[in-house]
Structure formats: C-alpha cells, structure tokens
Amino acid sequence: MIYTVTLNPSIDYIVRLDQVQVGSVNRMDSDDKFAGGKGINVSRVLKRLDIPNTATGFIGGFTGKFITDTLVEEEIETRFVQVAEDTRINVKIKAEQETEINGTGPTVEPAQLEELKAILSSLTAEDTVVFAGSSAKNLGNVIYKDLIALTRQTGAQVVCDFEGQTLIDSLDYQPLLVKPNNHELGAIFGVKLESLDQIEKYARELLAKGAQNVIISMAGDGALLVTSEGAYFAKPIKGTVKNSVGAGDSMVAGFTGEFVKSKDAVEAFKWGVACGTATTFSDDLATAEFIKETYEKVEVEKR
Structure with a gap:
C-alpha cells in the first residue's frame, strides 16, 4: 500500500478576477475550492491512476472536514489524526499577476503526534510512504527526520518531496x-x-x-x-x-x-x-x- 503524509494540508481557494485594486472592494469572476497539500495531491492523482492509497496526516475543523469529504467522495482511504484547530486555507488570487496568501495551519499536540507515529509504526516492508510539503507550524520540518526514521524501521520505502536541508536530511534514509x-x-x-x-x-x-x-x-x-x-x-x-x-x-x-x-x-x-x-x-x-x-x-x- 502507498501512504501519503501531509502534515499541514489546506483548502486551496482559487479566486479569479481581471485585476486587484488594493484598498478597494474587488469582485471575483469565478472561484474554486480544492483539497490541497502536497501529499493529498499525490493521493488524488494516484487514485485517478487506479492505484490504491491511504492519505494520512493532521486535519481539523470544518476545513478539515471539507478535505476528508472530498477524499471520501473520490474513494480515497484516509487515516487522518484529528487536531483541535482548523486546517488552513491557502488563497490563490489569479489576476493580472498571481498572488498567494497561505495560512499557517493548526498546532499539533504531543499526543496527536504520537498517534501519527503509531500509524507509521504499523507499516510493513510491503508499504511505500510519500512525505511531502511543509510541516505543522509548531513541529518544524525537523520532525520529518524522526518520522522517516520511524517508517524506515518498519522496512517500508520512503519518497521524499522536500527542498533544502529537509531534503538533505532525508538522504540518510535512502529514499x-x-x-x-x-x-x-x-x-x-x-x-x-x-x-x-x-x-x-x-x-x-x-x-x-x-x-x-x-x-x-x-x-x-x-x-x-x-x-x-x-x-x-x-x-x-x-x-x-x-x-x-x-x-x-x-x-x-x-x-x-x-x-x-x-x-x-x-x-x-x-x-x-x-x-x-x-x-x-x-x-x-x-x-x-x-x-x-x-x-x-x-x-x-x-x-
């Protein structure tokens, strides 16, 4: 089984208009809302290729429910850990120039982190785990090293879609x-x-x-x-x-x-x-x- 891990998912709210006038009321021409986050995107594409997979990570509030409902509607299995605060919203304004306003996301409590670790610890050498995207705001990207090490101890393979030092750190685990x-x-x-x-x-x-x-x-x-x-x-x-x-x-x-x-x-x-x-x-x-x-x-x- 392929698992995707998204520690800081989002609703991607895409707004389209001709131009943005700062300091004035702007009316959109159209908008879309998508379940977002790098790992979640991977899950959605895998499903379109008829490849079974399970999406996990942290999710919370009415925004988290939107993401879960979207994945359930697309028949993607989920094993998210619930957190108290709302999953973030990332706003993408498509006008004469493209502007993004990204939310920070919820706080993850120690018990919730342990719950995710328990999920990863239950995997086997038959599994592959995709780690992708930014971490929860209070954990920092350094948490990926712990999660990847834990996953590799089960014999599972890991795919690491990071940049910078987080990518370099992941190389110790032969992704x-x-x-x-x-x-x-x-x-x-x-x-x-x-x-x-x-x-x-x-x-x-x-x-x-x-x-x-x-x-x-x-x-x-x-x-x-x-x-x-x-x-x-x-x-x-x-x-x-x-x-x-x-x-x-x-x-x-x-x-x-x-x-x-x-x-x-x-x-x-x-x-x-x-x-x-x-x-x-x-x-x-x-x-x-x-x-x-x-x-x-x-x-x-x-x-």
Whole structure:
C-alpha cells in the first residue's frame, strides 16, 4: 500500500478576477475550492491512476472536514489524526499577476503526534510512504527526520518531496525518490545550474548521498532521471500552461505508483512526466484520460 503524509494540508481557494485594486472592494469572476497539500495531491492523482492509497496526516475543523469529504467522495482511504484547530486555507488570487496568501495551519499536540507515529509504526516492508510539503507550524520540518526514521524501521520505502536541508536530511534514509527542481538543486549546493550536464552532475551528488532515484524537474525544459544505472532525459511536451499547482506532486504520484507496480525506474519516470505535464495543462489535477493521452507523447532518451 502507498501512504501519503501531509502534515499541514489546506483548502486551496482559487479566486479569479481581471485585476486587484488594493484598498478597494474587488469582485471575483469565478472561484474554486480544492483539497490541497502536497501529499493529498499525490493521493488524488494516484487514485485517478487506479492505484490504491491511504492519505494520512493532521486535519481539523470544518476545513478539515471539507478535505476528508472530498477524499471520501473520490474513494480515497484516509487515516487522518484529528487536531483541535482548523486546517488552513491557502488563497490563490489569479489576476493580472498571481498572488498567494497561505495560512499557517493548526498546532499539533504531543499526543496527536504520537498517534501519527503509531500509524507509521504499523507499516510493513510491503508499504511505500510519500512525505511531502511543509510541516505543522509548531513541529518544524525537523520532525520529518524522526518520522522517516520511524517508517524506515518498519522496512517500508520512503519518497521524499522536500527542498533544502529537509531534503538533505532525508538522504540518510535512502529514499526511493527525491524530486527537487533545477533551482532547488542549485540552491542545495550553492551553485547556478546552466546546463543539463551540470544538473546531472549535482543530481548524482544526491544519489551518492543516499537517494535511490533522483528526478530533476525543469518546467518547460523537460526533466532528468538519474539512477545507479544511468541518466535519462525526458523532452518537454508542448502545450498551454494553465496550472502551476500540483504538477510536481503529480510527477511524484506517477513515478511512485508505477514503480511500486513494476520496479522499473525508467517506465515510472515516463508516467511521472506524463502526470506532471498533464496537470500543468489542466485547470486542476489531471484526469486519468488526459494523463494516458499525455503518456503517449513522452519521449525519454538515455544520456
């Protein structure tokens, strides 16, 4: 079973209008509300690929109920730990410029953290756990190291979608996959990456530090997979960009779901690219039909 862990989920409230006039009343043209958070996005895409999974993490209040109800409606199993305060709302204003206002999220009490640890401790070597996104406000990202260590003690695999020091810390536990973008990769090593050769070089550094597979996403310039067996480049697919939210999470879902089935990193990479690209060209997370259509356009070459 694949589990996704979202420590600080959200409702993503998307507001659309022509322009924002600061200090005045603004009326929207349209709006949407989605269950959000990186791990939750992974769960939703996995389900669209008909891959069973369980979403866990911390959730609370009427906003948390909206997220749970959304996942239940999509027939995704949940094992959330309830907290007292409301799950946060992230507002995304799409006007002449895109503006985001992100909530801080609820406080997690020690007993609630122990409840999540108990869930992770019950896993087995047959399971894979996706850790993604920011932590609860009072725990800090350092808590991920404890949770990942606990998960690995059960024999389960871990996928870690982080950036910065949190990603570096996760390498001690040999994650099945890490997936920084090219800018995040450069920031980790304090360098400006200007060529595919440079990107491959530093991706291999992550491999040497413990990662089993490394994907570097490069937005409209394609993506790179680096494994112990070689490096593989996915050519960019042309289309109209509609959505910057959830593309990376979709890529993680595509790779993880396929790898758990086939243990084939290159085939998993193709599905990751298909999922990520399809979401980029969609208003929300991509549909199964569009993902399959996009998969047929994926071209991967070994470097």
